[in-house]
Amino acid sequence: MLTGVHVAFLGGDARQLEVIKKCVEMDATVTLIGFDNLESTFQGVHLKELEPKILEDVDCLILPIVGTDEDGYVESIFSKKKLKLTEEFLSHLPKTSKIYTGMARQYLKNLTNDLQIDLVELLDRDDVAIYNSIPTAEGTIMMTIQNTNFTIHGSNAIVLGFGRTGITLARVLGALGAKVKVGARRPEHLARIYEMGLQPFYISELAEQVKDVDLLYNTIPHIIVTAKVIANMPHHALIIDLASKPGGTDFRYAEKRGIKALLAPGLPGIVAPKTAGIIISNVLTKLILEQFGDQGGN
Amino acid sequence: MLTGVHVAFLGGDARQLEVIKKCVEMDATVTLIGFDNLESTFQGVHLKELEPKILEDVDCLILPIVGTDEDGYVESIFSKKKLKLTEEFLSHLPKTSKIYTGMARQYLKNLTNDLQIDLVELLDRDDVAIYNSIPTAEGTIMMTIQNTNFTIHGSNAIVLGFGRTGITLARVLGALGAKVKVGARRPEHLARIYEMGLQPFYISELAEQVKDVDLLYNTIPHIIVTAKVIANMPHHALIIDLASKPGGTDFRYAEKRGIKALLAPGLPGIVAPKTAGIIISNVLTKLILEQFGDQGGN
Amino acid sequence: MLTGVHVAFLGGDARQLEVIKKCVEMDATVTLIGFDNLESTFQGVHLKELEPKILEDVDCLILPIVGTDEDGYVESIFSKKKLKLTEEFLSHLPKTSKIYTGMARQYLKNLTNDLQIDLVELLDRDDVAIYNSIPTAEGTIMMTIQNTNFTIHGSNAIVLGFGRTGITLARVLGALGAKVKVGARRPEHLARIYEMGLQPFYISELAEQVKDVDLLYNTIPHIIVTAKVIANMPHHALIIDLASKPGGTDFRYAEKRGIKALLAPGLPGIVAPKTAGIIISNVLTKLILEQFGDQGGN
Amino acid sequence: MLTGVHVAFLGGDARQLEVIKKCVEMDATVTLIGFDNLESTFQGVHLKELEPKILEDVDCLILPIVGTDEDGYVESIFSKKKLKLTEEFLSHLPKTSKIYTGMARQYLKNLTNDLQIDLVELLDRDDVAIYNSIPTAEGTIMMTIQNTNFTIHGSNAIVLGFGRTGITLARVLGALGAKVKVGARRPEHLARIYEMGLQPFYISELAEQVKDVDLLYNTIPHIIVTAKVIANMPHHALIIDLASKPGGTDFRYAEKRGIKALLAPGLPGIVAPKTAGIIISNVLTKLILEQFGDQGGN
Ligand SMILES: NC(=O)c1ccc[n+]([C@@H]2O[C@H](COP(=O)([O-])OP(=O)(O)OC[C@H]3O[C@@H](n4cnc5c(N)ncnc54)[C@H](OP(=O)(O)O)[C@@H]3O)[C@@H](O)[C@H]2O)c1
Ligand SMILES: NC(=O)c1ccc[n+]([C@@H]2O[C@H](COP(=O)([O-])OP(=O)(O)OC[C@H]3O[C@@H](n4cnc5c(N)ncnc54)[C@H](OP(=O)(O)O)[C@@H]3O)[C@@H](O)[C@H]2O)c1
Ligand SMILES: NC(=O)c1ccc[n+]([C@@H]2O[C@H](COP(=O)([O-])OP(=O)(O)OC[C@H]3O[C@@H](n4cnc5c(N)ncnc54)[C@H](OP(=O)(O)O)[C@@H]3O)[C@@H](O)[C@H]2O)c1
Ligand SMILES: NC(=O)c1ccc[n+]([C@@H]2O[C@H](COP(=O)([O-])OP(=O)(O)OC[C@H]3O[C@@H](n4cnc5c(N)ncnc54)[C@H](OP(=O)(O)O)[C@@H]3O)[C@@H](O)[C@H]2O)c1
Structure with missing residues (x-):
């Protein structure tokens, strides 16, 4: 009391x-x-x-x-x-x-x-960030469905970052039937991604990995989705950047290339x-x- | 060819x-x-x-x-x-x-x-209906997130009907972390629901089952969510009725009781x-x- | 009472x-x-x-x-x-x-x-058969682990038949991290297999599908795993036949080819x-x- | 090269x-x-x-x-x-x-x-330990099925420790349909356990949590499953201790109380x-x- x-x-x-x-x-x-x-x-x-x-x-x-x-x-x-x-x-x-x-x-x-x-x-706090990753992932799912004309199920999804938010988002996408690849930089993260039934890759190989991506999600708070990466993506792909402002995406280049890219801050407070x-x-x-x-x- | x-x-x-x-x-x-x-x-x-x-x-x-x-x-x-x-x-x-x-x-x-x-x-055709259940479930998830201030994860969800749409929706809700109960009328359906890790009940007991429901989904094309059922639901609950028009919900009574109830036809063509x-x-x-x-x- | x-x-x-x-x-x-x-x-x-x-x-x-x-x-x-x-x-x-x-x-x-x-x-009864499919699947998992030197996780598994036993077994294998293909003959079964996140194929194409299989499970009570099918399997593969005696496998040919094939009747009563x-x-x-x-x- | x-x-x-x-x-x-x-x-x-x-x-x-x-x-x-x-x-x-x-x-x-x-x-190394957790979990599943007369599906399972092995084992048990509780000591671990759809508790409350346990798994390399804990467990329960020798269980007391307790070292090399x-x-x-x-x- x-x-x-x-x-x-x-x-x-x-x-x-x-x-x-x-x-x-x-x-x-x-x-x-x-x-x-x-x-x-x-x-x-x-x-x-x-x-x-x-x-x-x-x-x-x-x-x-x-x-x-x-x-x-x-x-x-x-x-x-x-x-x-x-x-x-x-x-x-x-x-x-x-x-x-x-x-x-x-x-x-x-x-x-x-x-x-x-x-x-x-x-x-880690615990707060992990609990918050749940509404964040749900908000991301909602935005994905709103902004695509195809289903998450069966699509090629990539999650960048395997921290508190990335782990949850990757699991949820997999549970919804997407083919999920996760990009990280630590060998133990690659091991855990593999154990979870998802496909791991080293973030350094990102530009190669996006060639057939439908849905690209970023949780790394650094410029990661560069022009070079975007240049390799198919036109219909959707980028949702969850990293705190200004995100990790070259939004200017995405727009130039005609690829929809959304910055999505503060989802927990918005969707739940x-x-x-x-x-x-x-x-x-x-x-x-x-x-x-x-x-x-x- | x-x-x-x-x-x-x-x-x-x-x-x-x-x-x-x-x-x-x-x-x-x-x-x-x-x-x-x-x-x-x-x-x-x-x-x-x-x-x-x-x-x-x-x-x-x-x-x-x-x-x-x-x-x-x-x-x-x-x-x-x-x-x-x-x-x-x-x-x-x-x-x-x-x-x-x-x-x-x-x-x-x-x-x-x-x-x-x-x-x-x-x-x-059964195959078409099953394939279509995937975008239907994703559309339902989107509507749920849009129309609640809490997460699906951790909520009490009920799915009525265990046919082509109900099976898919129940699985997706479970995968997102909801506690899912499914109401059906055939013993073999109850067995399968149990095997899937969800909680089965006989549809005849519906009025008892809804007392702590947060999310109620109907796929049965008959009046199932009657005034008697709605009267037992908590006020914050959301009803999404997927059954073909006019749905299986007493919408008039839901409105009277102040419970949000949505009829959601044609989701595949809308969301995907x-x-x-x-x-x-x-x-x-x-x-x-x-x-x-x-x-x-x- | x-x-x-x-x-x-x-x-x-x-x-x-x-x-x-x-x-x-x-x-x-x-x-x-x-x-x-x-x-x-x-x-x-x-x-x-x-x-x-x-x-x-x-x-x-x-x-x-x-x-x-x-x-x-x-x-x-x-x-x-x-x-x-x-x-x-x-x-x-x-x-x-x-x-x-x-x-x-x-x-x-x-x-x-x-x-x-x-x-x-x-x-x-369908309900009994579905409830029994749970211990059957667990017994099958036990036998698989006992009879292989590799993990189920990451292996290529095939389930033949998508009935009361096949559905459960396919789900369990997928949950354990196997890459699961399921062979069936009805288009609506292929649709449901796809929805479950597994890979469907028509049983008529079985001989083509087994080329890289590690684990082959049969639930179809007819000769399905014929010499022609076995001839296409890799040597290290394991066959577990669950169909009621005499099973659906050409055991004589499997032995000749040096592929381990087990008939596994009555698992529920044995393992649980x-x-x-x-x-x-x-x-x-x-x-x-x-x-x-x-x-x-x- | x-x-x-x-x-x-x-x-x-x-x-x-x-x-x-x-x-x-x-x-x-x-x-x-x-x-x-x-x-x-x-x-x-x-x-x-x-x-x-x-x-x-x-x-x-x-x-x-x-x-x-x-x-x-x-x-x-x-x-x-x-x-x-x-x-x-x-x-x-x-x-x-x-x-x-x-x-x-x-x-x-x-x-x-x-x-x-x-x-x-x-x-x-963390990566090796995580990869090894996969055969460890499968070996644990095999031992469980061999040593019980009930199914994992539907049983009450508890995993102690949420490290490299505990995470994997908890997920696998959940995937097989057990009701899984996980005991840990860090708030961020409790958050992640919750996010994974499992039930978290503080390890300090262990003695309270085991009252209806069917399957108790330990991965903590300290005496955790003490006589006091074992005294609270039902007789039919099974303890599998994965922690490195001598394990974290009071085996002497378990035997005295007639509760089956197994120490299971080196599973990866044994089962896969x-x-x-x-x-x-x-x-x-x-x-x-x-x-x-x-x-x-x-
Ligand atoms: N939009 C929203 O509603 C929302 C909600 C929650 C969080 N966020 C934001 O999302 C971001 C991630 O949050 P979080 O809680 O998941 O953080 P986190 O647990 O710290 O995860 C960040 C991840 O990024 C990786 N990373 C950082 N720098 C990297 C680099 N240079 N190269 C490769 N990987 C790198 C980290 O890898 P290592 O583990 O190897 O360091 C880690 O896996 C933050 O910016 C946060 O503010 C937004
Ligand atoms: N909103 C959308 O976007 C959308 C998309 C797809 C479908 N739908 C609609 O959703 C409804 C369901 O479609 P579906 O493909 O899932 O159909 P379905 O496979 O025929 O499933 C209907 C389910 O309702 C049950 N049911 C029927 N009458 C019942 C009763 N009196 N009491 C208890 N259960 C009863 C059936 O149980 P039994 O198996 O015991 O008969 C079955 O499980 C249809 O109205 C369809 O038009 C809407
Ligand atoms: N070993 C054990 O412990 C154990 C435990 C339980 C059951 N069983 C045995 O396992 C077998 C399956 O049991 P179940 O309960 O799953 O039966 P089930 O529900 O009838 O399933 C049998 C499956 O085989 C398919 N099938 C039948 N003939 C076929 C053919 N000519 N070509 C392609 N597919 C065919 C059926 O497909 P359709 O739906 O298209 O007809 C169905 O998917 C039975 O022999 C049963 O006795 C063994
Ligand atoms: N039987 C086999 O085949 C097999 C296979 C692999 C591993 N193992 C053994 O299993 C054990 C665990 O391995 P691991 O790789 O999972 O190790 P780990 O990643 O270090 O995990 C150990 C877990 O124990 C917790 N822990 C340690 N001391 C604790 C205490 N006093 N109170 C509460 N929690 C405590 C840790 O919590 P914190 O994170 O809070 O510290 C951590 O979650 C080791 O003994 C290892 O040798 C056996």
Whole structure:
């Protein structure tokens, strides 16, 4: 239980609601800032304005997935007011408290660094990234079906990268009946790909491998799908690039060659905000419980 | 090869193009009626107007998937002219020839019956229905992802009917990580469902089974998802009804209860027209070859 | 419940015990004939000798999986006495009763025919055959691993026949990572094989298909794996023939060519007698309940 | 190619033959020591006695999977002579050369350390361990079927450890239709287990999880399946312990409680020596090529 623990939420979107719900269930003291338009308020939850004094006895401060922008502004779909996380404001937070967010921009990193407050970036965690790979793969499947006139079943698909997202996507495509090749650079990855019943290749041979590809998916956050690669692909092929902006594809050249290439960021929040919220909420609650729960760690 | 065989196409959509291509490759004599706006014409193919004499030496006449409407009109996305298949016109077709279509309306059935011409309904065939179940399942997956805020993975899904479409859909949902129950009425179906690693139940127990369902799919062409069933479902559940119009769902009651219910006809042609065309084209070519090919049947 | 229903068991093996257990649970009156060495007797069960009068008020008589042999003898692993099912003995059974067995030999068929008593052959039923295909496939997997020096994963496997056993075996082999081809003769079977992600071919092309086969499995109860087929197989290949005796393989020629070929009858009873017993017991109990149960059919 | 590279093999079993074959194909100079009874000799290969001078121009020395025993003896199934790898003998090997083995005992480690010769232990490598997990899993499946009277399909299975072997085994059991739980200790492992459609739990909760287990598999090389755990298991359950000797099971207590528990070491070499040989041979050849091949690294 979180009895006596004070959790403050600053801004957010639908995903935050799952976390708030869980904190309430665990009997935490919950303060919401920037939720003035929230319709279904939770029992015993306090809606507050963005005022420094509010933070004075807060144990954890929970920011939205994107934390702040580069100027310190925090987004909230539940408020029309501008919310800025200033140094002044944050300096009221006790040094023993923790800030949780999805991913931090430089602004937030600097601020917490200066003030020596612990900052936890949830999307960095392997478990969160693996859970999120599930809605990401489903979103990718949806986009594929929307953007092709053939079925995934029976098509030649290539997945680049065999990390947290690539593993899941490759499995799902195989399960749907695609002939899946996966490009990676480590021998142990090639071994696992083979064991999974998929066809491994070294990413260095990519240009050779795409000659009959129908569906090319990239998860490697570097320029990988170069003009040279694209030049070898058939015209009807579709590229979906999942790597974080700006992706790993030479989009300019793809367009020139008439090959459809899509950058697809943020799929979990788009196709399955509820699941995405539950993922964050489960991990966050577990972390808060381990840190502040009465038992420490159960 | 189809050398010397005369194949006429009357109307159609993109799917027809695959069949035309294959007939041309096999050296058939090909006549197209109602394709005046067709851009990429095929080599050696004759575009003709709808005139009775055209049919006089035709061996097979290929109509669009839907054949004619109830008044005898044939649709063509490649022509603005109205195409009507009259008795007068059809009477010029030799008695030894065959007419192929997807599904025949009563108008066409009566006509061919009166004239004693063989009519082959391709969508009736088990093999075509099974091949088509693949794009149908992918279209269903796409609609599911579009219409929910949670992932298929981990959700409770129910498939009603374990025929050509139901088997495929159940397998695909399972492969995507849903917990899948399948409702059927034959003991041997329950056995196969169990063997596939899914959870079988007798359709007669449907009202009990839906209490925690997230996704309900119907493939049974009878009223199955009744008000009584819907009344037991959770509010966030989604119903997708694949059975041919009017489906097997009490849509009126679903709406009243605030449960989203979608009727989803014709998915193969919508989400994967190219694959759907290849399916028809493969089977059609095989049938024409068996009937008219030089070797009969290879 | 089976209160008041009199069920007699004549002979059998370990599989019978599951059925007896279930009948006792359902409160049937249970008589066991030929179980004199049975160690763990069930509460309220009567051990009897093979005497005509015993059958006089029996509602169902349950014989072992193999019924009788061609001379009328019934096997029992629980007795050293010879048990013969004579016409004299059986004539005491009421005409309204039913006899259940796995598979009947001609002797038993003639007898029941003459006496006009209903005979139910359980292994004939589709549901039983499908449930049994699971232990059959597992037994086949075990034999394969025992008889090869390479893994199933990555090997070229062929399954002949796409019936109740073939479907299951093909799926299991695919799941273990083999490259699976399935030979069948119906176009709708080829479609389903393709949908399952396996590679279909017409059985008529078998001789061509085996050139690089590592593992060949037959489920077709006709001579299919002929000398001509075997002549095309690589030497290291293994043939496992599951079809009922004498199988569908030219074993003489296989031996001559030095290709290991095994006939593998009765796998469920060998590798998973407990599961095999539960399968029979579940279906049998359901049938008895439908026939004699207080509610008829639930 | 390996033209001009001198590869010497000292002792070994059937698995070694695949490596020899590949080296010959790549045009290496191949010397075999301790293969005097080898029947099918390879073209251009030299059979030699164990004499120090032989090693003088050797580039790589390949030992059997187990290297030497603790006294320096090397096993060979192809020779009756005793082969001892002495310091005297090994000191003739050029300092630039490499020794490859599966796993090294302390004797061999000390020797190569003293002589400053590179020693490569192949079974340590992640890729080799993952490839080997495939025959290991198949051997485990075979042992399971042999040692139970029920099917894997439908049974409750638990896999302990989610490393190179555990991942593969868990997937295979799931593919065969078992209900699979996997115990691990890292949150990212629990996430991946969930994504794979299996049921994760923290290994610390093991004693609770085994209450209805039918099949318990251990891959963790520590005492994990303790008396406390075994005390909670049903009597009919089977334990297969794959962890290297002495395994992670309290075998004494299992026996006392009447629960069958098997230690199953070295499965790849037992159930699929050919595949095991190819695995070693592929990786070994790749390493030799990278080290000594004309191109270095392709
Ligand atoms: N679009 C969305 O909705 C969405 C959702 C989730 C993630 N993402 C994005 O997708 C990307 C991948 O995320 P992830 O969680 O899967 O990350 P990850 O686990 O780190 O995987 C990245 C993969 O890329 C490989 N890689 C990196 N640099 C490489 C190079 N130079 N050459 C070859 N391979 C290279 C890595 O291989 P090694 O293991 O050999 O290093 C690894 O397999 C990230 O950019 C992430 O932000 C997008
Ligand atoms: N939306 C689309 O894009 C799309 C695509 C393909 C098909 N469809 C439609 O989907 C429906 C199913 O097609 P299909 O090819 O799968 O047909 P199918 O193979 O005939 O399967 C129909 C299933 O419904 C069951 N069923 C029929 N009446 C029943 C009843 N009264 N109670 C319980 N079960 C009953 C059948 O069970 P038994 O085997 O016991 O008879 C069978 O399992 C059709 O209406 C078809 O037009 C739609
Ligand atoms: N060894 C064991 O432990 C074990 C266990 C179970 C069963 N069995 C035996 O295995 C065999 C198959 O059993 P099952 O339950 O799978 O039977 P099934 O469902 O009737 O399947 C038999 C298959 O063989 C095909 N077939 C029959 N004659 C053919 C022919 N002339 N050419 C091509 N295909 C042909 C059938 O095709 P169509 O559908 O086109 O007719 C069907 O796919 C039987 O002999 C059975 O006794 C053995
Ligand atoms: N019987 C055979 O034929 C055969 C074949 C192959 C391997 N093996 C043996 O099987 C064992 C596993 O091999 P592997 O290649 O899979 O090794 P691995 O990749 O290192 O996996 C070992 C697993 O054990 C877990 N683990 C280790 N200590 C633990 C602890 N104290 N508590 C909880 N989990 C713990 C590890 O978890 P973390 O990732 O959290 O550390 C890891 O998941 C070894 O002993 C190996 O020699 C036997």
